[in-house]
Amino acid sequence: MSVTLEQIAVDCSDVLALATFWANVLETEVEAGSNEYAATVQRTAGGPAMMFLKVPEQPSGTKNRLHFDLASTDWAAEVDRLVSLGAKRHGEFTEYGVHWVTLTDPEGNVFDLAEAH
Known part of the structure; x- marks a missing residue:
């Protein structure tokens, strides 16, 4: 490549x-x-x-056109850890057999943390 x-x-x-x-x-x-x-x-x-x-310049709009998808086998503990680091929780979802939470980093950039199996 x-x-x-x-x-x-x-x-x-x-x-x-x-x-x-x-x-x-x-x-x-x-x-x-x-x-x-x-x-x-x-x-x-x-x-x-x-x-x-x-x-x-500051970000414009409320939705990223690109975001990070992370995954963890210790999902609940990682969600708590990320929030303790300064992430803000915005929603929890289950779709297509995937369970994840949407968060934002300290500058408002959206990212997801999925539950890995």
Whole structure:
């Protein structure tokens, strides 16, 4: 394959706070050399890195066009952990045999946590 997914870039207001939130969610670390304008969260399990970039504009609208879908075998404990890190819970759903909760990160970006079996 000639193309690989290296990073997922997220525009935000508070780079270090949001990078730290996502590093804690993924149980990894913000990379050395990160600063208030650009920060990268270390890769987990061979997946892409996450890069956070400071932008002056605020998000427009209430629905992301792109969001992260996470999964956990210890779903209830992970939901509680993510909320304790600063996520806000927005709804719980069961559809097509999948049970998940929709949350937002500290800057209002939507993401889901599904119950893995």
